[in-house]
Amino acid sequence: MVNNIMIKRIITFSLLMVVFILILAFYPGSTIFLRNGAYSAEAAVRTENSVSLFLSDEYFSEIDALFDKIKKENRHRGIFYGSEKIAAEVVINQMMDDLENNIDALHNHRNFFRYFDSFDKYIRMLDGITERMHFFRNTLNSYSGAPTDLDAIIDLAARGEWHLFSAKFHRFNYEDINGALNVKFISEGGRFEAVYNTGTGKIVTDPANMGTYNFAPGSINPIQFYMHGKYDKKPWKKWGNVNGFSYHDIMDLESGQGPDAEINNKKVEKLIQKRIDDLKKDNTLKLNQ
Secondary structure, three states, rough: OHHHHHHHHHHHHHHHHHHHHHHOOOOOOOOEEEEEEEEHHHHHHHHHOOOOOOOOOOHHHHHHHHHHHHHHHHHHHHOOOOOHHHHHHHHHHHHHHHHHOOOOOOOOOOOOOHHHHHHHHHOOOOOOOHHHHHHHHHHHHHHOOOOEEEHHHHHHOOOOEEEOOHHHHHOOOOOOOOHHHEEEEEOOOOEEEEEOOOOOOOOEEEOOOOOOOOOOOOOOOHHHHHHHHHHHHHHHHOOOOEEOOOHHHHHHOEEEEOOHHHHHHHHHHHHHHHHHHHHHHHHHHHHHO
8 A cells, every 4th residue: 555655656746747847848938949859049049130240240249148148048947958058059050050151251251260269169068069060060170271282281380380180080091092191280279170191192081081170179188188079079979070971980991090100190290390490491591681
């Protein structure tokens, strides 16, 4: 008899919790509604028809104001899905839509870096990113300004604009590419990536070895290392680099990682150093003149 009473209480409590969650999920005062286990930003974004000219100073002010507005309107959801995360997702979707609708506007714009800084800031407020956000990294990385030729990136590396980095996860043999000959460069600050093959002397763009954008550049700093794993590496292991070519597809390829790859990397290091020495000589000659 006692057991039956306990079971009834447990069932009643469980049903009440389900009703409570549903009420929160569809509370009429909320801007965003639960859909398939994720929050849809569409309703909130569509109400913001007064967003200023894309990339203007006012645009970024209104993006921040949109974040504050959505956060405030969803503060009651905090115990299940933080209002800050809901607001950040709305802003990120807005910014992705805006860039996709104005794909050329970002080139050479005075607020170029402000867009990336703002986007990354809101990404890092999330517990995890969506598939769309992950693949949007390829759109973001297309603004890296990385040259198509290896010689040109070596020149930029000698000038300190790019840095040679570990190509450990970019050395897969893909079609006619010898992965052992791949080398990786990251931009100053670690945001953009570019991979080159010393055999072809060209940038590598295949779905296994391509360079990608970093929402949280890696570092030996424990916090930055964790953030890089959370926002960049973990999604890569879940979805790969491009839609239709998964992480498992990449891992099924033969890796060029090994002694030959390290020798190749050392050769590129020497080429960069030689270019640095040449630049120093050029500066000396100019001073003498």
